Amino acid sequence: MANSTHSAVVRLRSLRDLLAGIPFPLAIDRAERARDARDHLVHQLDDYVLPRYERLDAPLLAVVGGSTGAGKSTLVNSLLGVDVAASSAIRPTTRRPLLLHHPAESSWFEDDRILPSLARVRVAPDAPPTPASSDPAVHSELEIRSTRGLPQGLAIIDAPDIDSIVNENRQVAAQLLAAADLWLFVTTAARYADAVPWDLLRDAASRNTVVAIILDRVPPEVVDEVRTDLRRRLVEAGLAEAPLFTIEESVLDGDHLPEDQVAPIRQWLGSLAADATSRSRVARQTLLGAVGSVLGNAADVGEAAQQQVVARDTLRTRVVEAEEEALRRLGSATADGSLLRGEVLARWQEFVGTGDFFRSVEAQVGRIRDRVSAFVRGAPAPTEPVEAAIEEGLLTLLEAETQRAVADVDHAWRFEGGGRDLLAEALRELPTEARLRGEASRHVVEWQDGLLAMVREEGADRRFTARMLSLGVNGLGIALMITILASTGGVITGGELAAAGGTAVVGQKLLEAVFGEDAVRRMAKQARARLNEHGEQLLEWYLTPFTAALDGLGIDPDVRARVDAAIADVRAAQAEGGLE
Numbered sequence: 001m002a003n004s005t006h007s008a009v010v011r012l013r014s015l016r017d018l019l020a021g022i023p024f025p026l027a028i029d030r031a032e033r034a035r036d037a038r039d040h041l042v043h044q045l046d047d048y049v050l051p052r053y054e055r056l057d058a059p060l061l062a063v064v065g066g067s068t069g070a071g072k073s074t075l076v077n078s079l080l081g082v083d084v085a086a087s088s089a090i091r092p093t094t095r096r097p098l099l100l101h102h103p104a105e106s107s108w109f110e111d112d113r114i115l116p117s118l119a120r121v122r123v124a125p126d127a128p129p130t131p132a133s134s135d136p137a138v139h140s141e142l143e144i145r146s147t148r149g150l151p152q153g154l155a156i157i158d159a160p161d162i163d164s165i166v167n168e169n170r171q172v173a174a175q176l177l178a179a180a181d182l183w184l185f186v187t188t189a190a191r192y193a194d195a196v197p198w199d200l201l202r203d204a205a206s207r208n209t210v211v212a213i214i215l216d217r218v219p220p221e222v223v224d225e226v227r228t229d230l231r232r233r234l235v236e237a238g239l240a241e242a243p244l245f246t247i248e249e250s251v252l253d254g255d256h257l258p259e260d261q262v263a264p265i266r267q268w269l270g271s272l273a274a275d276a277t278s279r280s281r282v283a284r285q286t287l288l289g290a291v292g293s294v295l296g297n298a299a300d301v302g303e304a305a306q307q308q309v310v311a312r313d314t315l316r317t318r319v320v321e322a323e324e325e326a327l328r329r330l331g332s333a334t335a336d337g338s339l340l341r342g343e344v345l346a347r348w349q350e351f352v353g354t355g356d357f358f359r360s361v362e363a364q365v366g367r368i369r370d371r372v373s374a375f376v377r378g379a380p381a382p383t384e385p386v387e388a389a390i391e392e393g394l395l396t397l398l399e400a401e402t403q404r405a406v407a408d409v410d411h412a413w414r415f416e417g418g419g420r421d422l423l424a425e426a427l428r429e430l431p432t433e434a435r436l437r438g439e440a441s442r443h444v445v446e447w448q449d450g451l452l453a454m455v456r457e458e459g460a461d462r463r464f465t466a467r468m469l470s471l472g473v474n475g476l477g478i479a480l481m482i483t484i485l486a487s488t489g490g491v492i493t494g495g496e497l498a499a500a501g502g503t504a505v506v507g508q509k510l511l512e513a514v515f516g517e518d519a520v521r522r523m524a525k526q527a528r529a530r531l532n533e534h535g536e537q538l539l540e541w542y543l544t545p546f547t548a549a550l551d552g553l554g555i556d557p558d559v560r561a562r563v564d565a566a567i568a569d570v571r572a573a574q575a576e577g578g579l580e
């Protein structure tokens with residue numbers, strides 16, 4: 001084997017492995033067809049292209065194909081002169097393909113060099129034909145028998161019917177035809193116009209597969225007429241060169257066709273197999289066409305695989321969008337004062353008191369420092385009720401928005417290509433509500449603790465009077481929380497939130513009195529950013545089952561480029577002088 005041939009085989013094998021490993025997990029438009037096409041390609045490479053490329057000197061393999069009842073098995077028996085294939089009036093009869101070879105050549109077919117997916121069932125040369133069986137196992141088997149009825153250099157497969165009512169028959173027939181060096185295509189005077197055979201024949205023609213047509217069971221009086229019509233159709237299908245053999249309808253002699261009818265076919269086959277040059281001419285012609293078609297179809301498979309990438313990316317975008325929307329809603333709900341109603345407001349007002357002091361704080365901002373000092377003269381009020389109310393408010397908000405994000409993904413995936421199955425999988429993995437609550441609570445507490453730490457740190461940098469700080473880090477901390485929840489930038493503006501804003505502004509003034517305006521702005525900004533981070537982390541955690549489901553698909557984003565590169569590699573090796 002020449003080096004270039006060797007490298008073409010190696011590269012074809014890489015292409016084969018690449019194709020075999022492509023998943024089509026998302027049920028989008030072309031997925032099923034693409035998967036079938038891929039499986040067919042991998043079969044074709046394993047069954048035929050690779051072994052033939054490696055051994056151009058192996059015996060030729062002719063596959064006898066056609067519709068059920070066309071007389072394929074009868075033809076095989078008649079060519080060999082012995083009964084090896086079951087033929088009967090039962091439709092379809094042949095289900096397990098039967099490979100026949102010369103006794104000296106069994107080693108070529110015994111192992112899984114060709115058709116490795118079919119289990120070998122060896123039958124004695126003189127055994128009677130294996131009766132038709134409806135056991136489903138026979139479709140994954142290959143019956144093998146040696147026979148002296150064949151010359152060396154030629155093996156024949158009697159195949160199941162191509163347009164069978166039995167699915168597996170059709171599949172096996174297609175697989176076998178794709179693995180043949182040569183087709184013996186059997187049709188009848190009654191059925192030669194059927195659609196399925198012509199689809200296959202046109203396909204074979206486009207690949208330049210070597211094909212012979214056997215027109216069986218032709219009433220003698222219409223031979224010329226039917227031959228002319230069939231010839232015309234063959235020319236149209238691109239098979240002008242295909243030899244056409246006619247077998248006239250006759251009463252069978254012991255189930256065999258009359259010798260004068262089959263002799264020309266036997267002779268033609270014999271001439272193809274007679275010498276290595278002729279054999280390799282046939283093998284090369286079909287092989288080259290097959291490689292060309294494999295490369296073309298591989299590109300289509302690569303393209304279909306890329307659509308999986310696109311579909312997956314779209315599904316991921318839907319998750320990101322839901323997360324962003326939830327964050328946006330969280331952002332506005334924690335800045336528009338809506339959290340400062342009900343419980344939080346009541347507890348805050350309790351904390352700061354609603355009496356004269358705060359009215360005067362609002363009125364006399366200039367003297368705030370003194371006022372604050374006065375305020376904190378007594379024992380500071382307990383901060384826990386406010387903290388708890390804020391915690392509860394934030395917790396409820398986080399839970400609600402997180403769940404709404406899931407509902408958004410749910411809705412989007414239901415209508416997005418391939419999303420439905422994945423959705424069910426992701427929803428099964430979703431944490432329970434109790435876990436969500438626990439996790440959300442952890443984030444809120446962490447955020448609150450972070451704020452207190454911030455206040456403490458800020459306080460440590462400055463010289464404050466002991467009394468000022470006696471308001472307590474906690475008191476200042478909740479003042480900061482209230483300020484943030486009432487405003488976007490640490491600056492409270494009035495509007496319809498007069499009640500909340502009015503009392504919230506007290507917190508802000510307190511902070512400003514202690515830390516100064518700039519520091520308050522800075523702290524508020526940072527605290528808001530942290531709240532956003534916590535929200536983001538919580539959302540990402542809760543939405544993990546969706547992203548994990550996408551990651552678990554095993555879709556390679558560069559699949560098309562990889563397939564195209566592998567195809568180009570094969571072409572390059574061919575151009576270097578492999579098989580051209």
Ligand SMILES: Nc1nc2c(ncn2[C@@H]2O[C@H](COP(=O)(O)OP(=O)(O)OP(=O)(O)O)[C@@H](O)[C@H]2O)c(=O)[nH]1
Nearest residue numbers: 068069070071072073074087088089092093094161
């Ligand atoms: N009279 C006559 N009968 C034929 C001829 N060829 C086949 N038959 C009969 O037609 C029936 C079907 O033939 P088979 O050889 O089993 O057909 P097949 O193409 O192998 O069919 P499947 O195995 O079902 O795909 C059998 O009963 C044969 O005896 C023929 O030229 N003349």
Ligand SMILES: [Mg+2]
Nearest residue numbers: 072073093094
């Ligand atoms: Mg048959």
